[in-house]
Amino acid sequence: MGAPILVDNADLAVKTLGVCRIDSPLLPLLGERPTTQHYIDESDKVLYDDTALMISSRGVALDDLPGFEPAGPRRKIYFDPSKTRVGIVTCGGLCPGLNNVIRGLVLELTSHYRVRRIFGFRNGYQGFIARYGHDVVDLTPESVANIDEDGGTILGSSRGQQDPAEIVDCLSRMNINILFVIGGDGTLRGAGQIAREAETRGEKIAVVGIPKTIDNDIPYIDQSFGFQTAFGKAAESIRVAHAEATSAPGGLGVVRLMGRHSGFIACYATLAKSNADVVLIPELPFKLEGDGGLLNYVRRRVAERGHAVVVVAEGAGQELVVGQPESTDASGNRKLHDIGPELSRRIKEYFDAEGIELNLKYIDPSYVIRSVPANPYDSVYTIRLAHAAVHAAMSGRTEMVVGRWRRRFIHIPIPLAISQRNQVDPAGDLWMSVLEATGQPPRFE
Ligand SMILES: Nc1ncnc2c1ncn2[C@@H]1O[C@H](COP(=O)(O)OP(=O)(O)OP(=O)(O)O)[C@@H](O)[C@H]1O
Ligand SMILES: O=P(O)(O)OC[C@H]1O[C@](O)(CO)[C@@H](O)[C@@H]1O
Ligand SMILES: [Mg+2]
Secondary structure (H helix, E strand, C coil): CCCCCCCCHHHHCCEECCCCCEECCCHHHHCCCCCECCECCCCCCEECCCCHHHHHHHCCCHHHCCEEEECCCCCEECCCHHHCEEEEEECCCCCCCHHHHHHHHHHHHHHCCCCCEEEECCCHHHHHCHHHCCCCEECCHHHHCCHHHCCCCCCCCCCCCCCHHHHHHHHHHCCCCEEEEEECHHHHHHHHHHHHHHHHCCCCCEEEEEEECCCCCCCCCCCCECHHHHHHHHHHHHHHHHHHHHCCCCEEEEEEECCCCCCHHHHHHHHHCCCCCEEECCCCCCCCCCCCCHHHHHHHHHHHHCEEEEEEECCCCHHHCCCCCCCECCCCCECCCCHHHHHHHHHHHHHHHHCCCCEEEEECCHHHHCCCCCCHHHHHHHHHHHHHHHHHHHCCEECEEEEEECCEEEEEEHHHHCCCCCCCCCCCHHHHHHHHHHCCCCCCC
């Protein structure tokens, strides 16, 4: 049986604004380097398939094998640096490393390419829209020098739909040639619209994204920046919950972590601090009642060990919260019901009804995990993504994001990056590791 063919070369082709005629200022650094494990030449590609079955199922010649365009500096670039004007914007929820990306972009643009004008647009896509009255910020090596020491984003962020035509009007008025967009799936949808609006008008504006998501829900990326910092911080809450639970009779810690549609934070935080007994993720519905239900399992676990810790991702068990109104945020994302308190209430009720002592401590680190500065791993990762984004934009790539696929830095067309959501695969080895670490059954049903 052949493996399914997921994408082909047409899906992976990145748009360019035109022929590159200008020698890159980085040329002296580039030399003649062959592709190795540590470097990939611009003429090469990073293969999409990496198993023999996937490759053989295509029945194609090597040239036709789908491969991502590698990131990195090009020998020829599209934009003349001395005349290039750049914009940077951050949108959506916070993520560790946003300031690192801004800093990395500014330093690479100025130090190597000698770009002179870089504008920071304030408060997400609102920053382009005149009626909001947000000033633009001049970004210089001096103004970004130490911003990586702080969480958040010096530019501010926002949610809420803005008109791509108005955004392109603004970019044209300001003669901006390159726009760097740092944001999640919604932001990248917006970035795609901006790139296409510019294209329709015949404007040569490169729109390059740096995908941001603590939920790690953007596909075709090994892991998103800030994710490691976020789950590391989340793991501290699991440790706290465990300490509380083990220090009281009938101790139970319930930890609610972010993750709307993807349970990666819950899984990784649990594996990082493997003393949770149960992990609940949005990808796997669960039943509370009955022999195979969660309540019975938690009761048994507390009886056997004297304590237990339950980790629940915010998008898990939404169907269990009834009678609350449905709503959306400014960007149209569904606002989730708060599963943490509801789950705690149901567990308490159950233990009360069974007449079993319970000392439940509820912990929700909430925004703490995403507003902290990037850890050293994410600091390295963000600066490398920023470098890759600058090289891509200067060479005229557009409607694309930078990413890392199997440890290689690559270019991903925006339509592909927003084509689906990255989720924990209940049949995959990550979830298997979670089951191994917690000892919980594969399903509560
Ligand atoms: N479907 C869409 N089409 C065009 N633009 C969008 C769309 N969804 C969101 N946007 C734009 O992207 C911005 C950010 O979107 P959103 O609030 O969904 O955050 P996000 O980028 O997905 O990040 P997060 O991971 O925090 O949700 C919004 O200000 C909005 O203008
Ligand atoms: O409260 P806010 O800022 O709208 O964002 C909350 C959401 O943003 C995220 O952190 C993603 O950016 C989700 O995990 C969370 O549900
Ligand atoms: Mg989103």
